[in-house]
Amino acid sequence: xxxxxxxxxxxxxxxxxxxxxxxxxxxxxxxxxxxxxxxxxxxxxxxxxxxxxxxxxxxxxxxxxxxxxxxxxxxxxxxxxxxxxxxxxxxxxxxxxxxxxxxxxxxxxxxxxxxxxxxxxxxxxxxxxxxxxxxxxxxxxxxxxxxxxxxxxxxxxxxxxxxxxxxxxxxxxxxxxxxxxxxxxxxxxxxxxxxxxxxxxxxxxxxxxxxxxxxxxxxxxxxxxxxxxxxxxxxxxxxxxxxxxxxxxxxxxxxxxxxxxxxxxxxxxxxxxxx
Amino acid sequence: xxxxxxxxxxxxxxxxxxxxxxxxxxxxxxxxxxxxxxxxxxxxxxxxxxxxxxxxxxxxxxxxxxxxxxxxxxxxxxxxxxxxxxxxxxxxxxxxxxxxxxxxxxxxxxxxxxxxxxxxxxxxxxxxxxxxxxxxxxxxxxxxxxxxxxxxxxxxxxxxxxxxxxxxxxxxxxxxxxxxxxxxxxxxxxxxxxxxxxxxxxxxxxxxxxxxxxxxxxxxxxxxxxxxxxxxxxxxxxxxxxxxxxxxxxxxxxxx
Amino acid sequence: xxxxxxxxxxxxxxxxxxxxxxxxxxxxxxxxxxxxxxxxxxxxxxxxxxxxxxxxxxxxxxxxxxxxxxxxxxxxxxxxxxxxxxxxxxxxxxxxxxxxxxxxxxxxxxxxxxxxxxxxxxxxxxxxxxxxxxxxxxxxxxxxxxxxxxxxxxxxxxxxxxxxxxxxxxxxxxxxxxxxxxxxxxxxxxxxxxxxxxxxxxxxxxxxxxxxxxxxxxxxxxxxxxxxxxxxxxxxxxxxxxxxxxxxxxxxxxxxxxxxxxxxxxxxxxxxxx
Numbered sequence: 110x111x112x113x114x115x116x117x118x119x120x121x122x123x124x125x126x127x128x129x130x131x132x133x134x135x136x137x138x139x140x141x142x143x144x145x146x147x148x149x150x151x152x153x154x155x156x157x158x159x160x161x162x163x164x165x166x167x168x169x170x171x172x173x174x175x176x177x178x179x180x181x182x183x184x185x186x187x188x189x190x191x192x193x194x195x196x197x198x199x200x201x202x203x204x205x206x207x208x209x210x211x212x213x214x215x216x217x218x219x220x221x222x223x224x225x226x227x228x229x230x231x232x233x234x235x236x237x238x239x240x241x242x243x244x245x246x247x248x249x250x251x252x253x254x255x256x257x258x259x260x261x262x263x264x265x266x267x268x269x270x271x272x273x274x275x276x277x278x279x280x281x282x283x284x285x286x287x288x289x290x291x292x293x294x295x296x297x298x299x300x301x302x303x304x305x306x307x308x309x310x311x312x313x314x315x316x317x318x319x320x321x322x323x324x325x326x327x328x329x330x331x332x333x334x335x336x337x338x339x340x341x342x343x344x345x346x347x348x349x350x351x352x353x354x355x356x357x358x359x360x361x362x363x364x365x366x367x368x369x370x371x372x373x374x375x376x377x378x379x380x381x382x383x384x
Numbered sequence: 385x386x387x388x389x390x391x392x393x394x395x396x397x398x399x400x401x402x403x404x405x406x407x408x409x410x411x412x413x414x415x416x417x418x419x420x421x422x423x424x425x426x427x428x429x430x431x432x433x434x435x436x437x438x439x440x441x442x443x444x445x446x447x448x449x450x451x452x453x454x455x456x457x458x459x460x461x462x463x464x465x466x467x468x469x470x471x472x473x474x475x476x477x478x479x480x481x482x483x484x485x486x487x488x489x490x491x492x493x494x495x496x497x498x499x500x501x502x503x504x505x506x507x508x509x510x511x512x513x514x515x516x517x518x519x520x521x522x523x524x525x526x527x528x529x530x531x532x533x534x535x536x537x538x539x540x541x542x543x544x545x546x547x548x549x550x551x552x553x554x555x556x557x558x559x560x561x562x563x564x565x566x567x568x569x570x571x572x573x574x575x576x577x578x579x580x581x582x583x584x585x586x587x588x589x590x591x592x593x594x595x596x597x598x599x600x601x602x603x604x605x606x607x608x609x610x611x612x613x614x615x616x617x618x619x620x621x622x623x624x625x626x627x628x629x630x631x632x633x634x635x636x637x638x639x640x
Numbered sequence: 641x642x643x644x645x646x647x648x649x650x651x652x653x654x655x656x657x658x659x660x661x662x663x664x665x666x667x668x669x670x671x672x673x674x675x676x677x678x679x680x681x682x683x684x685x686x687x688x689x690x691x692x693x694x695x696x697x698x699x700x701x702x703x704x705x706x707x708x709x710x711x712x713x714x715x716x717x718x719x720x721x722x723x724x725x726x727x728x729x730x731x732x733x734x735x736x737x738x739x740x741x742x743x744x745x746x747x748x749x750x751x752x753x754x755x756x757x758x759x760x761x762x763x764x765x766x767x768x769x770x771x772x773x774x775x776x777x778x779x780x781x782x783x784x785x786x787x788x789x790x791x792x793x794x795x796x797x798x799x800x801x802x803x804x805x806x807x808x809x810x811x812x813x814x815x816x817x818x819x820x821x822x823x824x825x826x827x828x829x830x831x832x833x834x835x836x837x838x839x840x841x842x843x844x845x846x847x848x849x850x851x852x853x854x855x856x857x858x859x860x861x862x863x864x865x866x867x868x869x870x871x872x873x874x875x876x877x878x879x880x881x882x883x884x885x886x887x888x889x890x891x892x893x894x895x896x897x898x899x900x901x902x903x904x905x906x907x908x909x910x911x912x913x914x
Contacts, residue, residue, distance in 0.1 A: 115729060116435050116455055117812055118822035123725040127737070130718045134790055135743055138755035141765055145758055184664040191661040195654065203662070205901045206669050211844070212897035212904075213673075214851025215749075216871040217890040220878050221672040224679055224887075231671060256668050288650060317748025319854035320871070324878070337750040337854065344754065344858060349763055356751045367746040371739055435813055455816045462817040468810035472832040482818030485828070537818055 139360075146357045149350060157354040165331040166339045167358075173247065173335070174315035177254030178262075182308045185262025186300070192263070193270045207263050210256055215320025222253055223325040245327030250335065253321040258311030265307035266300060273299055306373050313366040317359065385446045385540040385573050386411045387432065392441030394431055401427040402597045405441070409590075412571040414564070416584035419594035420620065425577045426465075426545055428594070432575065433543050434458045445540060461539030461572075465546040467530040469518040475529050476514030479504055482537035504532040507566070524555040531563070535570075542567070544576040548583065560587050581621055585609060593617050676894045679887035691877075691885035692892065699866075700873040700889075706781065707869065708849045711789045715845050716838075719796025723834070724826075727804030728812065738801070744793045753787045753858025760786075779861030784869065787855040792848045799841030803834050836911035840904060847900040851893060 146154065157163070192204050210218065226233045226243040233243055243249050273296060281291040319337040326333040336359055343352040389407035393400070402424040409415050417425035430436045432443055434455040443450045450458055470478050479501045483492055492500065505511050508528035518526055527547065534542060547563070548556040564587040567574050578584050584591045585605040593600045593608060593616075601613040612618035681688055691697065722741060726734060744752065758764050760777040770777060777783045811833065815825040831838070853871040860867040868876065870893060877886035 116437065116816065117728050117809060117825075119826070120725055120729050120731075123721040124729075124731070126721040127718065127725055130714075130721075131737075131740055134786070134793060135740070138759050138790070139743075139747075141759050142751070142755045144765075184660070187657055188661045188665060191658050195658060197658060201905070203665060205905045206665060206673075208901055208904060209669050209673065209897065212847050212851075212900040214853060214871045214874075214890075214893045214897070216853040216874050217676060217851070217893050217897075218672065220874065220886060220890060221676045221679075224883075225672050225675045231675060232667060252668075256672070259665075259668060288653065313746055317746075317751070319748065319750050319857075337748050340748075340750050340754060341858065344757065347763075349758065349761070352754055353758065356748075356754055359748055360751060363746040363748070367739070367742065371742075433817060435817070456819045456821060458817075459819070460817055462814065464810050464814060466810065468814040470811055470814070470829055470832075481815065481820070481828075485815070485818065485820040485824045533814075533818065 142353060142356060142360070145349075145353045149354060153350075154354050154357075157351050158358050162330050162334070163336070163339055163355060166334050166336045169247065169250065169333060170316055170336045173250040173254055174312050174318075177251050177258050177315050178308050178312040180251075180255055181258040181262045181311050182304055185259060185307060185311075186266055186304060188259075189263045189266040189270055193267060208260050210258075211260050215257070215318070216324075218256055219253065219321040219324035222256060222321065223249075226252055226325065244325050245329075245333065247326075247333055249325040249327070250322055250333055253325050254315040254318060257318050257321055258315055261311040261314065262304065262307035265303045265310065269300055269303040270296075302373065302376065306370060309366060309370045309373065313363060313370065316366070317363060387541060387573060387575075388442075388444040388447070389428075389432070390442040390444070392428070392431060392443065393439045394427055394436060395439055400597050402431070405599060407592065407599070407602065409573060409575065411573055413589045414567050414574045414576075414587065416588035416591045417575060417577045417594060418579070418581055418584040418591050419600075420579060422596075423594040424597040425579075425592075425594045427597075429543050429545055429575060429577050432541075433460045433462045435462070459537060459540050461534030461537065461542040463527075463530045463534050463542070463544040463547055465549055467518075467526050469526060469530060469533070471518050473517075474514060475505075475510065475516050475518070475521070476501055478518070478529060479514075479533045479536050481533065500536065504536055507535075508532045522555075523551050524559055527551065527559060539572070542572050542574040544574070546578060547576050548578070548580075556583075563587070593620065595620070673894065676887055676891050679883065680891040682887075683884050687884055688888045688891075691882075691888035694885070696868065697870075697873060697885075697889055700868045700870045701892075703781070703784075703868065704850055704870045707785050707788050708846055710785045711792060711849045712842060712845050714789055715792055715796050716842060718793070719798075719800050719841055720838075722797040723800035723804045724830075726801050727807075728809045741794050741797050741801075744790055747790075749791060749852065749854025750858055752790045752855040756783055756786050756790070756859055778859050779867060781867070783859035784856050784867060787859045788849050788852050791852050791855050792845045795845035795848060796838070796841035799837045799844065800834060803837040804830075807833055836907050840907045843900055843903050843907075847897065850896060 149157075188207065192200065192207075223230075223244050225231050226236070226249060228234065228237050228242070228244070230244070236243055241248070243252055277295060278291055281295045282288075286294070317337060319335075319341070322335055323338055326335065326338075328334050328338055336355065340352045340355050340359075343349075343355070387407070387409040389405050392405040393403050395401055405428060417428060419425045427436060431438050434450065434453070445458070470481065473481070480497050483497045483500065486492075501514065502511075505514055508531060510525060510528060510532075513521075513525070518529065521529065527550075531544075531547075548560055551559065560583060576588075585608070588605065590602065590604050591608050592602045595616050601608055601617045603611075603613075608617065609621065612621060680691075722737075725731075726738065757778055759766055760770060760783060761767050762771070762778070764778070777786070811829050812825050815829045820828065851871055852869075853875070856869055857872060857875070860869065860872055870889060874886050874890045874893070877883075877889065
């Protein structure tokens with residue numbers, strides 16, 4: 110007596126397995142990375158993490174990820190809107206294709222985007238006529254990150270949009286609101302948390318993206334070199350310490366973002382059942 | 385089978401669900417646990433079923449402590465509020481489940497299982513509907529399948545959690561009278577949980593009125609109705625009584 | 641504004657939005673998708689076939705299948721265990737555990753590879769010890785499997801947890817009161833109820849396991865015919881300016897991606913019916 114047995118069996122077994130597998134595969138290796146970082150003195154760490162070329166890579170990674178996520182937020186919202194509210198031939202195929210960046214290996218996306226946006230590529234040749242170069246410029250990095258980020262915004266906004274009560278909109282219309290006013294004052298506030306979540310997810314994913322970017326960016330130091338590539342380069346030179354220090358900076362940024370996203374989702378789902 | 389509950393307590397963290405419950409239910413009796421939501425009636429039912437583990441106290445079935453029994457050994461027939469029918473199985477397979485999962489030694493033969501299930505289908509007046517999936521049934525039919533499934537294992541006691549809660553008024557009346565007759569015919573010790581005092585008084589031999597995890601009164605319908613033991617019982621019965629009065633007026637006026 | 645005017649304006653707005661959406665997805669998704677096949681078939685079917693059937697390509701395909709065969713079952717068992725303990729029980733720290741399960745999503749693929757180099761590499765924590773017993777993990781199959789398992793770690797669990805949570809535990813409880821033991825309840829009640837989510841999780845996990853590039857790139861060592869997975873093979877061919885061969889191999893991966901998308905939409909449709 111006193112001990113609280115659980116009626117459904119398997120709690121200890123499944124929780125134990127979950128925690129052990131999680132620890133062995135994820136937590137311990139990540140811990141080793143942090144351990145390795147602490148073997149550096151702070152001066153050493155600072156020197157590596159703030160070298161000119163590394164700082165430039167932070168800038169490239171941060172601003173390309175930011176622009177791509179912003180562009181995706183705008184167009185992703187339009188795509189979600191069209192997929193939820195309109196019916197048109199080919200809608201199912203379009204809806205299906207939104208997930209392509211999840212399913213397509215990043216290396217394939219990388220070489221294909223490079224081919225399409227190169228000077229003589231299908232799209233690149235028209236942009237070239239306008240004097241716009243995409244492949245092997247910072248713009249190329251943004252293009253690759255737009256590709257990677259599309260499903261995040263669309264798939265977080267879509268279900269929320271589908272659930273917004275049509276009657277609320279109709280009510281706004283009967284009260285004399287124009288379509289734009291209804292959108293801005295009634296629908297957008299309801300969509301905003303989802304849009305922000307989608308934006309953050311796309312941004313977080315883009316910060317760490319490697320495969321799709323390295324082909325199209327041209328990897329010019331100070332200009333189009335992203336932070337993950339710096340880590341890769343250091344690894345190829347067997348500079349594990351350098352790679353580790355920069356990885357720690359990236360990891361810290363990702364965790365702050367993850368925390369932010371979790372907080373956001375927690376706030377959005379406050380009115381639903383908790384986990 | 386008789387059921388005896390001794391000094392039973394259960395809490396969820398800080399919050400007490402039921403405290404120091406003592407109860408004696410006789411063989412073949414039909415008892416209702418009546419109370420508002422959050423009064424602990426469902427928790428008490430789940431404790432008796434073995435679906436929850438008590439913090440302290442004992443539950444004796446026919447004088448035997450169920451503490452050390454697994455839920456499978458207890459052989460209780462439990463009918464869930466939302467039926468919990470296995471949605472991927474046909475009606476037939478749902479009812480047969482309890483027989484088919486027995487160990488090889490005690491499992492009835494295939495023809496025997498078929499015979500038993502068909503008998504139960506007759507009992508619940510769903511003959512010939514064994515092939516349907518739960519999703520293809522009405523609420524009342526699902527309720528009866530859930531009952532047949534519970535009865536298939538020849539339970540020692542039958543426990544029903546808000547058995548008529550999800551049904552509309554007409555079906556609810558039919559079904560509860562039918563359940564009462566069936567219970568008398570099988571003379572199986574039965575407990576059901578309800579928040580509807582009319583339902584409790586109408587079909588139960590005795591009623592347990594619960595509030596805030598404690599038993600306020602335990603007696604026959606007449607006793608509870610005529611001589612409420614506590615102010616709570618009086619006000620709870622009055623409150624529902626008033627509601628019923630309004631309903632009757634509405635029915636007569638043709639509103640409902 | 642008159643109603644007629646307003647309706648006409650509505651139509652224009654709708655057409656405009658539709659056009660923007662189609663153009664956006666067209667430029668960033670459809671054109672690159674078509675380009676893979678166009679480039680692969682640029683020099684005809686025979687060149688394409690030769691590139692795909694070349695021995696290094698076949699070795700890469702074999703290795704990728706082996707890795708997927710190791711990783712997916714591991715993550716599947718994990719997903720089932722995590723789903724069971726999170727959906728059927730309440731315990732302190734549950735939402736923290738859920739956050740930890742999401743962790744690999746937030747880690748750059750390059751870092752996902754790096755951490756295993758730091759543990760098992762020659763200069764790594766266990767490196768000297770492994771060297772003593774002549775066990776090779778980095779630049780070998782186990783390292784690739786580990787990095788891939790890390791990257792695809794949350795996929796099955798992430799599919800199963802919400803489904804199992806929304807289904808609650810009543811059906812399992814009903815099975816237990818009817819005399820079924822834990823295993824029978826799991827196999828006969830739980831599994832049939834989550835089969836579509838399970839299938840989808842496995843498909844997603846496989847797709848990512850087959851296509852993972854960054855993490856595998858770090859731990860593989862790019863040894864041709866030995867530790868080259870299909871995506872790495874695409875990279876090598878591309879860097880050697882064998883564009884047609886590179887796109888030919890890439891087109892196999894693209895076909896798999898399309899198959900994944902179709903499977904996803906079929907599964908979604910079927911699971912909505914039930």
